[in-house]
Amino acid sequence: MPEPHPSPANSPDPAAGSTPDVGNLAIGVLGGTGAEGRGLAHRFALSGNPVIIGSRSAERAAAAAAGLGGGSGIRGMTNQEAARAADVVIVAVPWEGHRELLASLAAELAGKVVIDCVNPIGFDSRGAYPLRVAEGSAAEQAADVLPDSRVVGAFHHVSSVLLLDPQLSEVSQDVLVLGDDREATGLVQALAGRIPGMRGVYAGRLRNCGQVEALTANLVAINRRYKAHSGLRVTDI
Amino acid sequence: MPEPHPSPANSPDPAAGSTPDVGNLAIGVLGGTGAEGRGLAHRFALSGNPVIIGSRSAERAAAAAAGLGGGSGIRGMTNQEAARAADVVIVAVPWEGHRELLASLAAELAGKVVIDCVNPIGFDSRGAYPLRVAEGSAAEQAADVLPDSRVVGAFHHVSSVLLLDPQLSEVSQDVLVLGDDREATGLVQALAGRIPGMRGVYAGRLRNCGQVEALTANLVAINRRYKAHSGLRVTDI
Numbered sequence: 001m002p003e004p005h006p007s008p009a010n011s012p013d014p015a016a017g018s019t020p021d022v023g024n025l026a027i028g029v030l031g032g033t034g035a036e037g038r039g040l041a042h043r044f045a046l047s048g049n050p051v052i053i054g055s056r057s058a059e060r061a062a063a064a065a066a067g068l069g070g071g072s073g074i075r076g077m078t079n080q081e082a083a084r085a086a087d088v089v090i091v092a093v094p095w096e097g098h099r100e101l102l103a104s105l106a107a108e109l110a111g112k113v114v115i116d117c118v119n120p121i122g123f124d125s126r127g128a129y130p131l132r133v134a135e136g137s138a139a140e141q142a143a144d145v146l147p148d149s150r151v152v153g154a155f156h157h158v159s160s161v162l163l164l165d166p167q168l169s170e171v172s173q174d175v176l177v178l179g180d181d182r183e184a185t186g187l188v189q190a191l192a193g194r195i196p197g198m199r200g201v202y203a204g205r206l207r208n209c210g211q212v213e214a215l216t217a218n219l220v221a222i223n224r225r226y227k228a229h230s231g232l233r234v235t236d237i
Numbered sequence: 238m239p240e241p242h243p244s245p246a247n248s249p250d251p252a253a254g255s256t257p258d259v260g261n262l263a264i265g266v267l268g269g270t271g272a273e274g275r276g277l278a279h280r281f282a283l284s285g286n287p288v289i290i291g292s293r294s295a296e297r298a299a300a301a302a303a304g305l306g307g308g309s310g311i312r313g314m315t316n317q318e319a320a321r322a323a324d325v326v327i328v329a330v331p332w333e334g335h336r337e338l339l340a341s342l343a344a345e346l347a348g349k350v351v352i353d354c355v356n357p358i359g360f361d362s363r364g365a366y367p368l369r370v371a372e373g374s375a376a377e378q379a380a381d382v383l384p385d386s387r388v389v390g391a392f393h394h395v396s397s398v399l400l401l402d403p404q405l406s407e408v409s410q411d412v413l414v415l416g417d418d419r420e421a422t423g424l425v426q427a428l429a430g431r432i433p434g435m436r437g438v439y440a441g442r443l444r445n446c447g448q449v450e451a452l453t454a455n456l457v458a459i460n461r462r463y464k465a466h467s468g469l470r471v472t473d474i
Binding site: 126128159162172178201202204205208210221222226229234235236 | 399471
């Protein structure tokens with residue numbers, strides 16, 4: 001691969017010295033009744049963050065919250081209420097309807113860090129493949145319809161099965177974090193680091209998020225071949 | 238991420254039971270005078286495979302081979318001679334001219350496993366970004382112009398700095414291997430496994446190679462931020 005900038009030695013994440021305190025941030029999860037949304041809600045609640053599951057239906061959101069354990073500090077609301085009440089919002093909705101939902105919540109999400117973990121992936125008889133996205137990626141689409149939010153791409157490759165597995169105390173993989181706002185990516189890296197086993201790794205600007213989302217198709221292929229719930233670790237950092 | 242096929246437990250690579258014997262295969266490296274090509278040539282020669290460095294200039298190929306150590310079983314030839322003489326051919330040429338070079342060698346490469354490790358990446362003031370490829374990926378372009386070859390994508394994320402570092406006895410990362418010909422991907426996985434520290438991981442069909450190539454832009458961003466030579470490991474397999 002290209003090595004345009006030789007780098008003599010490893011060093012700790014430059015952002016690590018100023019890791020923001022994110023333990024008290026209320027995390028809203030739009031589309032939080034899906035497997036991925038529930039999984040992330042569960043892990044962040046376990047880590048001690050207040051969590052709000054959002055859904056089109058407040059009743060289903062409440063049921064999902066209750067299903068994850070009442071004592072864990074998870075509440076359920078409509079997506080709109082969750083977007084308004086949360087400090088940081090994770091977008092875990094299906095790709096279909098992604099743009100419309102976010103556009104409808106632009107006012108509630110203004111000024112907030114919005115974490116998009118949506119993977120535009122299709123399936124056919126030969127397996128998974130990336131869908132074409134006019135904006136380049138789901139995260140760039142989010143940034144397009146949420147000009148007043150601070151959009152970060154992250155958590156694309158985290159298996160919901162692992163997140164929801166009650167036997168697993170750690171989810172051992174890295175989370176690639178992408179965005180153009182360094183404070184926002186640092187915050188999301190810190191959030192990822194609150195889940196035992198996980199590490200948030202800055203992985204580029206938002207314009208480089210498309211291939212990270214698309215790589216999910218490769219992980220699906222790996223999962224089929226190896227009967228696994230694969231994820232990634234970045235080496236040498 | 239999507240989990241369309243729940244899988245209860247890990248299991249070894251199904252291909253592992255029938256790992257092909259690839260220790261005697263002569264490996265040709267087109268564009269083998271570049272850093273990536275020399276690095277791969279060096280590591281395969283260390284592992285005991287006969288290696289042929291190809292270049293537009295036979296003289297420069299011979300010089301590169303000599304520079305990697307005369308006793309290591311590396312020879313230098315023109316790209317055409319290397320393509321003809323090798324059992325397996327690695328394409329490590331610049332993206333510019335990729336199609337033309339391969340088209341000119343279609344006869345020599347017919348029937349052979351051709352490993353494309355080319356990353357179509359551009360650079361501007363904001364860093365690296367993936368170039369648009371009409372065929373979807375460099376590997377698919379190779380398959381398009383080499384209809385009689387067995388094209389596999391692999392070795393996209395391996396740092397030439399690490400490959401060429403004489404202090405490093407292992408290169409500890411996974412190599413994502415993509416292709417539509419299972420015997421060919423199995424062979425390339427086995428080849429990757431000959432380099433200490435490396436593991437060849439099947440990562441999908443050729444149509445899913447574009448995002449693997451493009452992900453190199455993310456690794457470049459990671460390298461800049463963390464002053465590293467990053468690579469990937471796949472977890473849970």
